[in-house]
Amino acid sequence: MSRTYRDEAVVLRTHDLGEADRILTLLTREHGQVRAVAKGVRRTSSRFGARLEPFGVVDVQIHLGRSLDIVTQVDTLAPHGRELMADYSLFTTATAIVETAARLTEEEDSSQQYLLLTGALAALARRRHAPTLVLDSYILRALAVAGWAPSFSECALCGNGGPLRAFSAPMGGAVCGDCRPPGSAAPTPETFELLGALLAGDWALADTSHERSRKESSGLVAVFLQWHLERQLRSLRHVDRDFAYDVARPAPPGTYVPTGAAAAHSAQAREIVA
Known part of the structure; x- marks a missing residue:
């Protein structure tokens, strides 16, 4: 051997x-x-x-x-490090992403987790979407691959399609008024819509979401992640969450553009976050 x-x-x-x-x-x-x-x-x-x-x-x-x-x-x-380390917002976001990946793969081999990670880092480095959206989408999808997929379109307990009144991490996501546990958060319908888009990879909807919905969804994603990991991510508190980040801002001169085998790998990675 x-x-x-x-x-x-x-x-x-x-x-x-x-x-x-x-x-x-x-x-x-x-x-x-x-x-x-x-x-x-x-x-x-x-x-x-x-x-x-x-x-x-x-x-x-x-x-x-x-x-x-x-x-x-x-x-x-x-070489995503070149672009990600040159921008504080991208750097802190990428640090939280790789820490999440490290926690979720400590005892599990998964090529899907690898592809999700490379896709998220590629999206950050090429500035395809706002960093906070990439981070939250990555966390939700990585948790889903690990077996902890949240529910945002129907009640996580009874399966009722709506109206959804609250969010509970212990219950598995969105819950209706009848199943709502005491002390659960009450997000707006727009926030549930954004969370569902981030989980599904609906970037047309996510990229046009409002700042308030992004802030609210980021808080819920962090709570959901902490509940399942049974610990806080040290890097998450340092993430520069600039919710007004200009996603149309072009990459700076000298940004790495893959060619050959690297271009093929980059294209495969982008399919995960497209």
């Missing part, structure tokens, strides 16, 4: 090790979450140190080790 394998991966986190090495936490397409050592990447002479920055999508060759695997070769597929 070969002790070496290749896979696509997103760099979730990095930690320095010793004077020149770095420990990587990767979400791979076929092997789930992997921790591996990239030796010598902090040296200026490293062949692939710059390719292993957070948020980057890479094709990586890994050798199975005793305690940690070892990265032996890296090719860049999409």
Whole structure:
């Protein structure tokens, strides 16, 4: 049996090790979450140190080790880190996205989670939608893939189609007046509409939503995520939620445009968030 394998991966986190090495936490397409050592990447002479920055999508060759695997070769597929680290709003949003991915894939291998993550990072880097919408859509869809799909079009308890009066994370989403538990939130119908659009990937509706609905939906998404993870995301509180973000703002000069194999990967990723 070969002790070496290749896979696509997103760099979730990095930690320095010793004077020149770095420990990587990767979400791979076929092997789930992997921790591996990239030796010598902090040296200026490293062949692939710059390719292993957070948020980057890479094709990586890994050798199975005793305690940690070892990265032996890296090719860049999409260097999203360049664009995401240059904009504070994009950076904080991307950090929350990769932390969510790390939590949801700690014990589960899912190529769908990988594709959702690469799609969200591509949408952020190319400024296809407002960052807060990309984040909330990613969280809802990643939770759905993990088995915690919320209900926004009918009562999560009785299945009644409406009118929906409240939102309850423990109950599984929207609830009608008869099933509404004490203390539950009472979002506007427009907010339920936006939440449903974010879950379904209806960007025509989401992109034209009002600021009030975006603020309200973001709060509900954060509560729903915390309930199922049974903990808060540390990065979520630092997200720069600029609800008036101009989604039509062009990417700055020098923005990475994929070609060849990287372009094919980018196109596949965009299908997830389109």
